[in-house]
Amino acid sequence: MINGTISAAVQLAEPISSPVGMMDLLHTLFPLPRSLTGDGVRETLSIIKDHIPLTIHEIPTGTKVFDWEVPQEWNIRGATIKTMDGKTLVDFGDNNLHVVGYSIPVNGTFSREELTRHIHTLEDQPDVIPYRTSYYASNWGFCLPHSLWMSMQDDYYRVEIDTTLADGSLTYGEFFLPGQTAEEVLISVHICHPSLANDNLSGIAVAVALAAERVRQRESTANNAQLGLRVLFVPATIGSITWLAQNEPKLGRVRHGLVLTCVGDAGPFHYKKCRSEAAIDQIVTHVLEHANLKYEVVDFSPYGYDERQYGSPAIDMPVGCLMRAVHGTFPEYHTSLDNLDFINEAALIASLGVVREVVSICDRDRVYERIDGRGEPQLGRRGLYRAIAGQRDAGGPSQMDLLWVLNLSDGSHSIFDIAERAGIPFLRAWAATQICLQADLIKEVSHARR
Numbered sequence: 001m002i003n004g005t006i007s008a009a010v011q012l013a014e015p016i017s018s019p020v021g022m023m024d025l026l027h028t029l030f031p032l033p034r035s036l037t038g039d040g041v042r043e044t045l046s047i048i049k050d051h052i053p054l055t056i057h058e059i060p061t062g063t064k065v066f067d068w069e070v071p072q073e074w075n076i077r078g079a080t081i082k083t084m085d086g087k088t089l090v091d092f093g094d095n096n097l098h099v100v101g102y103s104i105p106v107n108g109t110f111s112r113e114e115l116t117r118h119i120h121t122l123e124d125q126p127d128v129i130p131y132r133t134s135y136y137a138s139n140w141g142f143c144l145p146h147s148l149w150m151s152m153q154d155d156y157y158r159v160e161i162d163t164t165l166a167d168g169s170l171t172y173g174e175f176f177l178p179g180q181t182a183e184e185v186l187i188s189v190h191i192c193h194p195s196l197a198n199d200n201l202s203g204i205a206v207a208v209a210l211a212a213e214r215v216r217q218r219e220s221t222a223n224n225a226q227l228g229l230r231v232l233f234v235p236a237t238i239g240s241i242t243w244l245a246q247n248e249p250k251l252g253r254v255r256h257g258l259v260l261t262c263v264g265d266a267g268p269f270h271y272k273k274c275r276s277e278a279a280i281d282q283i284v285t286h287v288l289e290h291a292n293l294k295y296e297v298v299d300f301s302p303y304g305y306d307e308r309q310y311g312s313p314a315i316d317m318p319v320g321c322l323m324r325a326v327h328g329t330f331p332e333y334h335t336s337l338d339n340l341d342f343i344n345e346a347a348l349i350a351s352l353g354v355v356r357e358v359v360s361i362c363d364r365d366r367v368y369e370r371i372d373g374r375g376e377p378q379l380g381r382r383g384l385y386r387a388i389a390g391q392r393d394a395g396g397p398s399q400m401d402l403l404w405v406l407n408l409s410d411g412s413h414s415i416f417d418i419a420e421r422a423g424i425p426f427l428r429a430w431a432a433t434q435i436c437l438q439a440d441l442i443k444e445v446s447h448a449r450r
């Protein structure tokens, strides 16, 4: 019986590869012209839906969401800057970063001086294309390498931007796998950046892989997850605000949450804490620490990604943000250098491993109490020393782990608390509780107290 329990624990350590093929997904999604709204977002969600069940929501233009309103829908078919004799110098078809997001339609001839006001370049990175948007101001523009712009010295150019900005809808995707309870873990990723790999697509790939694993586990084993898993694929800011506004009565169900972004580069992890102190902060730190990964924990600030929407007054959900590179601080950020060469599969797999472990801890944490809590139980009589000795090589719990569980299982400490106090990985403390349960030494009091 005890051996069976331990082997179950080892099985539950879960695989470290990603059958979804995160790099393949990134390659497929990379060229699509995503923005806050429009067909690039729809196509992105439709491809995600090939991998996981997804509800795709369409929220009409003009819908009031808190202090905001769903904007007009933007679609782009093409854009060019040509010489007067018809030679194409800049083409949206070559790179969708060339056009400022939400540019209004333009068709005409402009002097170089007039065009200057609509050109964005990076002087200190002369060969890269910057990423710019103009969501809430009617404008148009092109982004190009500074070196190219410096080489364009004609007096006049032909400019065409073939876009539509019209009433339509905001599109977002929602995955939900219910658990045994009404509570859930929330994962949120933004889907509004066009051809940018780390900032946008890496979070999407990890979220899809996690959801797909959960679906497969659910199909292959008994439905025993306590917490549901919800994954939101939303355009940044307006998308999360829209979801919050439409789900306000249910927000209390989210017990733990994470925004995922920039998780595909090879740098150290950065975890940004929730607005208010929450268990997820401790859990993420625990996982990063025990996985021997380089990491830094940073305090909440009302800037960055959608964690600032989930952590806003009267909402204040326990949602932190997991990153590797931090927005605005790396040279590839919001440029054409944030491409498929900037990210790598090993980094994505390691990021998925961290998120998987975090979600697993959220789900498996429990509070136990001793059935007869007076004094230390006699372990030798129950064969527990031998059971442990046989499992140590497989990374199973030690005798000391068992003693910690038996000492702190008093109805108020959870497995996570015990792991932290003992300085051991959660999984080892969890495996020790399974042995104690099997030996009728403890009984469950509740799901985690958090």
Ligand code: ZN
Residues within 6 Å of the ligand: 193, 199, 327, 334
């Ligand atoms: Zn960004």
